[in-house]
Amino acid sequence: MTAISDIGPFYHGTKVDLQIGDLLTAGFNSNFKPEIIMNHIYFTALVNGAGLAAELAKGNGNPRVYIVEQTGDFENDPNVTDKKFPGNPTRSYRSRKALKKIFGEITDWVRLTEEELKDWHERLANIKGEIIN
Known part of the structure; x- marks a missing residue:
């Protein structure tokens, strides 16, 4: 993986109820293409x-944002970096390793309105490109 100079802090968004100390791992279905x-x-x-x-x-839980600790190598997320946004203005990353120990939760992030959420779901339903996995 390419060395990244971003030192965070880093965050992970999900609808899963996680606890401090939990590790996040790969190997789950994609939120955007569940067959992957x-x-x-x-x-x-x-x-x-x-x-x-x-x-x-995906899921029925409440949207949650966790503060996570990087525990392994990581790379720019090629699904958005340079493909959709030149460089990495979204500061989006990924890793194959079990990583990112949970050490807190953020509760004051900007929530989407119902209309914005509907628009995002419609856009995502119409995406034709492949996920770089």
Whole structure:
């Protein structure tokens, strides 16, 4: 993996109820193409980016944003970096390793309105590209 100079802090958005000390691991179904088992765990250095991921995540739980600790090598997320946004302005990353020990939760991130959430779900339903896994 390429060396990244971003030192965080890092965040992970999900609808899963996690506890401090839990490790996040790859190997779960994609939120965007459920037939794909993801080889990576995804995270960002932008709290509202993690909030967006939490809002769009599959599941019935409440959207949650966790502060996570990087415990292994990671790379720019090729699903957004340079493919959709030149460089990495979303500060989005991924890793194959079990990583990112939970050490807190953020509760004051910017939530989507119902209309914004509906628009995002419609956009995602129409995505034709492949997930780089």
